[in-house]
Amino acid sequence: MGNIRPFHKKKLLIYAHYYAPDVASTGQILQDMAEGMADEFDVTVICTVPSYSGKISNEYKNKKFYWEWINGVKLVRIAVPEFDKRSKLSRIKNLFAYYFGAKKATKLVGLQDYIFTISQPPILGGMLGVYAKHRLLSSEGTTPTFIYCIQDFNPEQAIATGYVKIKSVLTAAKLMDMRSCRLSDLVVTVGRDLEETLKERFSNINVPKHMMINNWIDENEIYPLAQNDQGIKAFDEEYGLKDKFVIMYSGNLGLYYDLEGLMSVMEKFKNATTADGRQVAFAFVGAGAIHDKLVRYKEEHDMDNVYFIPYQDKDKLIYSLNAADVHWCVNAKGIKGVSCPSKFYGIAGVGKPVIGVLEKGSEIEMLINEIGCGKVSEPEDYESVEKNLKWFIEKAGSSELAEMGRRAHEYLMANLTKGISINKYKRAMKTYEQQLVQSHPVANESQLQQRTTA
Template structure:
């Protein structure tokens, strides 16, 4: 029997497994991670190499090899994962606690099945709220029969979970509106590994030198370019400010909206836009420190459904955040409460250009806000704070006493 079994199609973008599971092992707890054999993104060494321990088992559900490319490969990886993960957890060794992350969507229903059939408790970590995200994406019709049914299933599973973890206040408020008991809700923000991400000064940043960015003011977008992100105005701002020779917009990552960046760059022949792939873990500190300002965005209607984890990379690198989205979201609240950046409304390229020009003209503003961001990460949002909360919750669900000395 294993103590905790984790389910998610791929390894999360956050360092969730790599930071949490070694501490579970150190406390004498056995963990199993059930993953697809495919990867969501490149640039990280295999999880097996990071979690080398007799107390950790990694079960790969066969679906081919390499990074998933395109919708058909993602659907195949998801289908094979559902079948393989369900079968192994139903007929294989028992688990004292089943821990479901967000992918595949609504697979946490299997937790309810395992409770009925094998009397195993389960908890859910909600990083994206389904089926609501699919409705916003246009994949499901609002108010349609399928949407109503999936909504009923999702709410039923969450209401019956032994614990529900959310990553933002806006998400917690939405869960409470859906009837999730407040005593079962736990707010634990995402984080970055402080040992891997720390500020790298421009003059010591080898990646900056390799990319020819010495002496440049860099606006950095680092992470997934997904359907929930809004890039229209930052691209228009790049077009408007193209005449500033030392201002560069760097986009690092991939996703369905990357082609919009490529198209805009080619359409206006913009030399101030640079596109890079995801960077390897060993260069993450240099990568996140490229920017003088980090840009984040979220489309209207996605607040409370997702929380951009890119923000925590900016905190770890000690950089201010320029956020474009609704003011009710977690990241917007954090920025305004802690004075670590600026919040700009959607569909307002004039405001975005004005705010960005202010950072460009007054570099000490970015430096001061970045220093506050770094202190905030150390005091409130760092790895130790988040992982400690997970340890307390997991040990509580397992019926163990928390050893405060560890």
């Protein structure tokens, strides 16, 4: 049969601030990517110890690094300090602990053919990719291929929300992130509006090589269930949602969603019922920086139909998402082209209609209207939000809502599944591989020795 060369998997290094079992949406996406790539790549992930809540269990408090395997993926976990999500200083200390720890961990992972990082932590995620590109070599002795995925543009997001206001800091941060884009071999954005922002950053001149790939949901883990499913019933019983018309927000209760403003609209429906006699219930599933503010608002305004529910473990997420009759998908004003709410994919995954509060021309606003799976208002247009809420309540249990949900799920299955998006990444990497190898000089033996032993 002749000599057959053994197959050696290319090596892929992924930087993931959060990773399983943390419930951060980007962590779940990166877990899907890492495990989805493991059939063709030898995958290593550099991430923090489980810490999304701000707390860290005792088992992760004794060492600087923890080596683990999860579903065929090698993890290097970085020890970081506990933090308070309500404190900027506490969060910043935590982010930099990950950044510097990840740089040290990079020296331990050996040769890598591909480097993949996302725009989290803000600015630092891209800088880690640049560092690894300069620090590591591929198995061929060349510079690794660096792919930078923009989930959120920063400092644009911080500017839009007013989270940071020091002009010199914002200017420096933007220049650093533009450098990360420029030094990448491929920039991936997760929405059409984010793609336009990338072009605007560079004034449409010498824009880095880029493409758009949507985020996704794992259709084998998140899918529609019958409302009499025992898991949904158990969820409803545990959190007081039985026999109610549930309008749910699922995800981070953070600064980028104007949830405080939306609470004032929900207040107008605190005594609302549907035509079939069900109480209208607003359920918030998750946690975040403004959780306590929302709870106080509920208590001060006697909103007994508002429920706060903790993050659900990954194996129970299917039940919480299916428990809703309608889902919120929202962003604050100024976020268009800056951030893309991934929660839409979970909503479509369970086949539910969407009440959107999104700027016109943003990726998810366009998808909702193109699919016909919900109604959308502009951020801060509370009159329109109230009108749409009233429409959904009046249509409770109708075939119109069921059809919206069906269209959302049908579109997802054809375009936005885990396999579809990950295969786009694989094709992109293969497409660029040959030309990138040709464009990078081959390292000589002394360069190889310097990078692998320094």
